[in-house]
Amino acid sequence: MLNIAVAGLGRMGKRHVATLLNRVTRARVVAACSMAPHETEWARANKDYIDFGIKVYDSYEDMLNHPGLQAVWISTSTDVHASQTIKAVEKGLHVLCEKPLSTDLNEVSAAIAAAKSRPDLKVMAGFSRRFDASYRDAYQKVKSNIIGDAYLVRSNTCDLLDETGFFVAYAKRNGGIFVDCTIHDIDLALWFMDSPAPKSCFAVGTLKHHPELAESNDVDNGVGVVEFYGGKIAYFHASRTQAHGHDVCTDISGTQGKVMVNVIPKANNVVVADKTGMRHEVQPEYWQRFEDAFATEAQEFVTSVLEGKEVPVPLESGFLVMKIGRALQESLLTGKVVKFDEQGRRIDE
Amino acid sequence: MLNIAVAGLGRMGKRHVATLLNRVTRARVVAACSMAPHETEWARANKDYIDFGIKVYDSYEDMLNHPGLQAVWISTSTDVHASQTIKAVEKGLHVLCEKPLSTDLNEVSAAIAAAKSRPDLKVMAGFSRRFDASYRDAYQKVKSNIIGDAYLVRSNTCDLLDETGFFVAYAKRNGGIFVDCTIHDIDLALWFMDSPAPKSCFAVGTLKHHPELAESNDVDNGVGVVEFYGGKIAYFHASRTQAHGHDVCTDISGTQGKVMVNVIPKANNVVVADKTGMRHEVQPEYWQRFEDAFATEAQEFVTSVLEGKEVPVPLESGFLVMKIGRALQESLLTGKVVKFDEQGRRIDE
Amino acid sequence: MLNIAVAGLGRMGKRHVATLLNRVTRARVVAACSMAPHETEWARANKDYIDFGIKVYDSYEDMLNHPGLQAVWISTSTDVHASQTIKAVEKGLHVLCEKPLSTDLNEVSAAIAAAKSRPDLKVMAGFSRRFDASYRDAYQKVKSNIIGDAYLVRSNTCDLLDETGFFVAYAKRNGGIFVDCTIHDIDLALWFMDSPAPKSCFAVGTLKHHPELAESNDVDNGVGVVEFYGGKIAYFHASRTQAHGHDVCTDISGTQGKVMVNVIPKANNVVVADKTGMRHEVQPEYWQRFEDAFATEAQEFVTSVLEGKEVPVPLESGFLVMKIGRALQESLLTGKVVKFDEQGRRIDE
């Protein structure tokens, strides 16, 4: 059994606690923390937290000192991911850190360096899509060469329009749409095409529902293109404004065929036929789409610690992803192409 | 060029004239007839009929004497199909007769005998689905053995609910739902499974929207099962009451696989994603689904006459189809299984 | 926490133990049993059984005496379901019994009577499909009246062809295809249409891959029709011989529309486009299709016991289902329609 704590009790932190309780047999949730009083109050009054003896802390640092603690799942806001990862590593704890590691590349590097300094610890990046059954099946198919050489990836992360204000409040610190949303798609593109070196990045965007994002130099819909050395290409659409649900799809084109993931999103197997024709519903948000992936992610992290295996997604895989995400975000702002040489150095024209 | 006339100027007759004008280059429509004054008046005032010199008759018999006439497309009501076919054959005319040939098996036999007596004439049964590109592709696939031995057919003919009263007015003389609708499905089952001999027929039904059909011993939804000698089975659903459109589908199961035709009906390639999810429309009636099939049917009939080829669907193929359709309709009424021996004789238990 | 034991360590029994360990937080698996030495040996050597202290018994009766045991999940062969349910109830244990309760209607009645004699115990029938997210969504939609009055159900249970011999070995005691497979579809039809009284049952079948089933008067493909009082109809296709996977679908037709469940089965969200066109895979068996449903079933059973709620599927719901399943199986053998009056008494003509 692995003694694990969850940092952050926002929407996802609560879900991670539930996942660990209900889907990860060999993990024991011993602690959780939040700096938001309404979250800690909620947790302290919650039957599950009481029954399973989960100690709720107001401070991340205090939680790290919980007796017997072995691992932390960091699910706080992006701006503290890197520093919290470093602190946990310094305490000798295993870490599963939610994406993105940081919006600052230097912080990303520092966290990666910290992890490398402690090879005895398992430090994993939380790119949840890599644990989704469909993406894994697609990956196996691509790696078994059924589509030849994979050279082009299209990948979208399009969220249901949030009319509650939750998203906009949260948007200020997320690094922009290409860092917050497209980062998953970039990770997938690199995963499916064997991490080619980026050559040029270009992006455009628009504001259709959330004009207030202009203040933080962001958009609510963006389209980005990445050209890689070696004749590979990725392109992305990220949106905050979908009417129909959470629409995340990926096409991987190869020289002999194409593998498509979730091109027609469906909430379940139900179709209704009535006067309007035939219709099906779509998942409202990524949780319904990726709930099982989060469970698999947690199970595999726990197994990698308990059985001393490699983590499925090493922390350093987050570096190139973030570099491309930030280049797209920069291009969105400047209207210019961001270029790199083959060694990854910026080319300023 | 083939000089052809169309008998009947109801909904389908008008469409057949248009098909011949617009889609059958080597046919010349020289005449049409109807006993309904509002139909002949409409035709005589119609620009196409005037421009292309289509003579409009009030009597079928008069039309048969039209100078130079070579062929007739019979699209009148079912109760005169057989007698009109016989009359045309007696005049030495080629015939394309809409299904069903008759609701009376003796009439069917008489028409087939008439056709056989004139092997120089092309006399064809109008089972339009056999000319549909998808059904033909399915047929080629089944015949090329990709699903092994075809042993089970499910086939549905489910019409959009007609709230205009048109259908009910028309229903009195159509022989019942299994004769009027399911006849297409029976034809397909026999076609795909090489015309096995029926062993038993059973059907049930219900009245959900058209209670007035009870007077003519009919239902607005029926389910029928046919067991054939040789371990083959067909089953059918016919409906007059669909909310979403014209839903006609067929599955052909074989020992090594299954071929499915139109299991998810779609009016076109358009999908709308909005707050209700994702939806597509469905064809409102069989014309939108089978318009191209009717054009192919007409083209092939004309070609078979002009080039002296076999007709693609000989008239006699309508006999066994009707026998099964009537057995299902009988079972619907009596609640009993209608059984046949291997020679096709009724077995009364 | 509920102390629960699993009876039977065949394919499904092992899965149920795993489900309870990994998906049901508030259950503690304390014991399991099997009369098959290779199964008990396997379990005694299994890391999970050892780590979680699951006591493995060679006898069901001995297991019932396990100290502190509160509930039993019966996953043995059908012929002992009823007697084991009765024994557990007599010991004062809560029971979740896999379908079908028995192939003998008297045994079914006896088990139901036993359950009724102990209203303090939760005794539940394991109709797993009722716990599937899609079927539940369909049920909510039907009950919220979006398709009007539900009057017709089509439901199929079509299994992947088993070439290992496992199925045939197991088939001898399962009561026949309409009892073993179609029972789920009958349950769904009754659920969606509010348990109408059956009026007539008719079935036909064929043997395409497993001729040895003829010995036990069974078929490997069957089609059955049930007419209910009140103008409702259900029809079914059961197959043991599918090439493409486990294909279970259900259409519920109502006066204003239709709800369709899993009409195009898909293993996941992946589509491959290559020289053959576009394709997706299908689940190989019901486990992949219904794994989550089994977890929900277990969770709800445990919750109903711990919180003293009604069980979601009372044991008596298995009676009418079995009566119809056996009538279809009888019709398959005799070629005759099996009829009932509105009180459920057989009408012999």
Place this chain on the structure above:
Amino acid sequence: MLNIAVAGLGRMGKRHVATLLNRVTRARVVAACSMAPHETEWARANKDYIDFGIKVYDSYEDMLNHPGLQAVWISTSTDVHASQTIKAVEKGLHVLCEKPLSTDLNEVSAAIAAAKSRPDLKVMAGFSRRFDASYRDAYQKVKSNIIGDAYLVRSNTCDLLDETGFFVAYAKRNGGIFVDCTIHDIDLALWFMDSPAPKSCFAVGTLKHHPELAESNDVDNGVGVVEFYGGKIAYFHASRTQAHGHDVCTDISGTQGKVMVNVIPKANNVVVADKTGMRHEVQPEYWQRFEDAFATEAQEFVTSVLEGKEVPVPLESGFLVMKIGRALQESLLTGKVVKFDEQGRRIDE
């Protein structure tokens, strides 16, 4: 009846003759021409050309003098489209000119000016997709405002890999992939979004199967992005190398929803279920996808001439399309963003 001639007897020219003969009742094909002897020989020996008295010319100019000629359908190679259009207009003939009008913007302007100088003549641009039933339905839906304000279009033109060498031979004079393929997608984007002014164009590409295209500065796969003034965006994927067929799809995103056209291409309504799962075929080339659209295009052109109506796609609609196509092709070569001010003037940074 309209006397019409077809210029060009290559693959498409022959199809246009057949379309006019078989699908356009009120057109009479009186002449055709080609400068390729094997094409004129083929035509002179062809039964249809003989039967219907189609005069076959070796010279376009000679054909224009055909007695009684009223209209020309120009289906030659792109480099002569503009000059042939001008010559026909000068002869007082109506013109339907295949896309693109030219790869040279000055030539495009000259042809448009010629057409404007003769307002009595119908001069139409052949953007065939605008005549496709699905695109028209999508257009009606967008214009009826069911998705709110349309602000983003994704559109792909992806061709089946041509292994015959036909495509490469033809590629030298087509202006590049964004001019030859994407031009349709650009036209659709402008059509659906009300012709917004382009602001910036960026494109990348790769060579995967046809390295010989490098000589003509072209690629076999390209991705392009166009940002428009007013917060609108379009992005495109063009490919010559698909394994599965002709895959042309378009998504139109609006503030309240999305309309999708042909996202899952299907050759017909047939699905095969076998050991590989479930699959359907895809149209091999654009002809199978757009055959009906070409018929509608021809019918509407003929009707516009005979009835003196506006042509559905005026020639000048080709100008902005080509300007964007050429900007994308330029960006592909230079790696730079091509920018325009709101009046359409190039901005050189």
